[in-house]
């Protein structure tokens with residue numbers, strides 16, 4: 331293959347803006363291609379990095395030499411059917427399918443199928459089209475160019491994870507090409523699969539993981555379900571080539587409110603109020619609870635036109651099938667009870683208004699990244715320091731106070747935003763120079779240690795990638811990390827796949 335490096339420049343980095351290098355670039359079109367590439371690489375000791383939509387922020391898809399394997403040519407649907415046992419539609423897709431394409435197909439009921447789909451049931455498709463508005467695919471990592479394979483490899487989640495859970499909850503089966511080239515098909519609930527016996531002597535993982543949202547290290551649970559080990563494995567155990575996804579049945583209209591508060595105690599009271607009401611009242615469905623601190627609101631003020639008037643914002647995403655007015659009245663009462671100003675609150679009901687709220691939330695991390703890109707012109711090694719930590723419900727107000735106190739003390743520029751429903755806030759520190767970067771990095775480590783003491787997770791959704799490998803040992807004991815490394819060695823004795831991800835090189 332004659333490859334001019336400049337043609338492939340964009341494959342050398344992801345949204346972390348870290349730049350890597352690779353000797354060759356591959357774009358497999360089927361499982362056999364992947365298998366051949368991996369077998370050749372293993373024989374010749376060549377490291378391979380799997381690349382998805384490159385929306386990751388931890389440099390997991392950034393190669394450090396060796397070969398790069400992009401999944402973008404495997405982007406079709408391979409099956410669609412209704413599973414009557416679980417009462418859910420299932421769609422099987424190749425891993426390089428972008429989330430935006432999947433959404434487009436689910437919204438129209440028209441699927442871009444491979445030539446000979448394995449499980450395509452025309453009647454199911456017809457039935458689906460008639461109830462299309464009652465089915466959703468909830469995982470939403472904000473960036474719609476993320477691929478389903480990348481989302482599987484990072485156990486992606488998003489705003490609606492508050493109600494519906496992360497990617498793991500929607501994966502019913504996967505096809506994986508192992509580092510030795512073997513192709514295996516794993517269905518949820520199976521401990522062993524197909525003709526392969528590679529799993530027979532696999533070391534088990536028996537450490538515990540936080541009960542909060544969590545995406546750090548290999549998944550361990552009493553169920554020892556094989557599929558779970560590959561979900562969230564960040565391109566280190568195998569190349570995921572196909573995924574069977576479940577759709578979620580929903581009723582009612584989406585409505586979103588934004589309420590403004592003056593302090594953390596009020597924010598925490600409102601979030602707790604929403605959670606409690608949703609827990610005891612089946613008709614009060616809260617899909618997402620998101621947050622922006624006052625500095626975040628200032629950063630998007632030019633586009634929001636008025637949201638920067640002070641305070642902190644909490645977005646509540648509701649799904650209402652009963653009386654919209656009475657549901658909104660309850661929310662209004664909760665705002666009052668939590669010392670918020672109900673007159674400042676905003677409501678989005680129409681699709682354009684809902685889209686505007688969502689695009690403002692997307693705009694914020696983009697503004698942060700733009701600021702850092704500007705500063706990198708003077709200090710090329712500078713990156714933003716974005717935390718991704720979650721704590722249990724009882725620690726929400728404490729963690730918000732701690733973050734703010736320490737950040738003010740450090741005088742570092744920062745914003746705090748994110749998935750407050752899961753007590754999962756992104757603290758973004760924006761260093762102005764290398765000295766500030768070092769100071770921010772120390773603070774980051776302090777936050778991680780604090781979060782672990784609270785029984786939380788040091789990475790709730792972005793994963794560890796190459797940039798946060800030092801966090802693994804903050805979260806897990808040395809014995810647990812040895813278990814993870816043994817698992818990695820079992821599948822990939824030469825440590826070639828996703829080298830540098832999870833474990834430092």
Ligand SMILES: Cc1cc2nc3c(=O)[nH]c(=O)nc-3n(C[C@H](O)[C@H](O)[C@H](O)COP(=O)(O)OP(=O)(O)OC[C@H]3O[C@@H](n4cnc5c(N)ncnc54)[C@H](O)[C@@H]3O)c2cc1C
Pocket residue numbers: 344345379380381382383384385386387389390391401425426470471472473475476477478479480481482483484485486487488489564565566568569570571695696791792795828831
């Ligand atoms: C503005 C912004 C907001 C974000 N918000 C969220 C959020 O709310 N929630 C969230 O979870 N994430 C979020 N992310 C991070 C990112 O979008 C997710 O991690 C996403 O799931 C990555 O998918 P990808 O296809 O881009 O993967 P990539 O970035 O290409 O790769 C990620 C990792 O997966 C591996 N990988 C990719 N494809 C495969 C495959 N087929 N087989 C095996 N390994 C593979 C790679 O080697 C790498 O280690 C955000 C990112 C941005 C830029």
